[in-house]
Amino acid sequence: MPYPCLDIQNLAVGYNTLTVTHGINFTLPEGKLCAIVGVNGIGKSTLLRTLAALQPQLSGEIRINGEALAKYTPIELARKLAVVLTQPIATKNLTVKELIALGRQPHTNWWGTLTQKDIARVSDSLRVFSLDEIADKKCFELSDGQLQRVLIARAQAQDTPIILLDEPTTHLDLSHKVEIFKRLQQLAHEHTKTILFTTHEIELAIQLCDSMLLLDGRNNPFGEPGTLIAEGHFERLFPSESVQFDAATGTFKVKK
């Protein structure tokens, strides 16, 4: 039996002595789209950064293809796992093409030479994300929606089996949100990538994701959206006095 792409056992994340969330358990096979949801401050981004080895885990196990995360060298990990973060990129004075080409860094030599294969991957990402027309534009000229697409394209160009995204749809309008979700789904299913992302768009996630992780600070349920609805987990996600979950439509209603 092959190892699951991502295997998380009894993980606790946080900062030094401050545990933000603990008792996280889930496994993800390849080619699945999975959303992490939960209230603000519950530790969604902390979990994502921990999985990307950008901050140390407090306890528990993180395995990628059966191998512990800590065993990977930085460059090995960069070939397994790409990220899209919420923090803005440090300089927006790069063209779209240059930014996406930076995604090829884990595969290039010490001088960063782009081979024919690298150039092909970059053009492929430009095409898949419909960025050909703006390929030579500078990032500061782009709209929020376009920039987000470019950042996801960069992660795709990195050519890793796993992509982690931190709130990829924040600041976008509904149609752009749906577009990003659809593209993530397409990446997972057609390009067989394991995609894990944090989001506040629970209703969209229910419709489009293969599985979801609900960080509730207690038992952090994980499973298919339908199963999670049937087991009534969404009702307990938010304080019950403000919103109510409607299991029939998979939506939240404001309590009057």
Add this chain to the structure above:
Amino acid sequence: MHPSTSYRSRFLLLILILLAVWILNVSLGSVRIPLSATLATLFGQTLENSSWAYIITQYRFPKAMTAILVGGGLSLSGLLMQTLFRNPLAGPFVLGISSGASLGAAVLLMGSTLLGALLFSDLSLVVAASIGSFLVLLVVLMVANQVRDTMTLLIIGLMFGSITAAIVSVLAYFSAAEQLQRFIFWSYGSVGSLSWYQNRILGTLVLVGGVLSVISIKNLNALLLGEHYAQSLGVSLKRSKLVIIVATGLLAGSITAFAGPIAFVGLAVPHLTRQVFATMEHKILIPAVFLYGAILMLLCDTIAQLPTTAQVLPINAITSLVGAPVVIWLLVKKRKMLF
């Protein structure tokens, strides 16, 4: 990223300008020497007028060499700092790195009366100034990790300058007039006082800084996205930052030691370069800022020596007169300065 071939002509132009400015620089000075004599010396002919030959080979050529190393090296260290701090206003002078070097030099030049007999040589000056600049660079880097704000970082740099100035004035109060004078002349900045031997030392150090920068090119490009993204691209953050810091400290420290604190070149040149080379690719920017900085420094030195008079203005004043307006212009014209 794509190192575009379209930059080739611009590089060629820069090299030609550098050559022209170099010829201008070595053919002008307090003594009027015909251009033909200068060129003849350059091509290895012996001049009949031996004092001309001496001035050209022992004074003007080394001075031009120093100007190239100082201008190019400071600009390169400015570029490294702007990428390292991801801050368009970073540079060896504004961040207090030059002040650190000054402090090191001051302690050595003036503090020797307090510290007892300290072996004084060119090399010890370099070591003292480099240690000073490294220390300030490390402290600034630690502070920069705490505060991400551009302006705060610059104000902290300014404060370092003030602290250094205060310590220097305390040292000055206790030191002998002769040592004080020596320090003051050093602090005016000069590219004209280096022998060929000293040039060789400076050249070696700038070369080492340059090599360290070149091997960091890939990491520097990744750092353009921010530290977390760089890490996710497989950059070993601690090691690559250390290499960049050593390169920066070596360049800024050794240049300041030999030529005094020279203002604004390191900050302004990377921005001027990006006006011509519209890219962030360090493969292009590193050679481009070096050439650009060398040209600017040669020009400033040509102005500073006030052709045909015996007067030499402090080069620091000239670079400030050129550099400060450039920074103001950039700030006003492009309110959000991109780096």
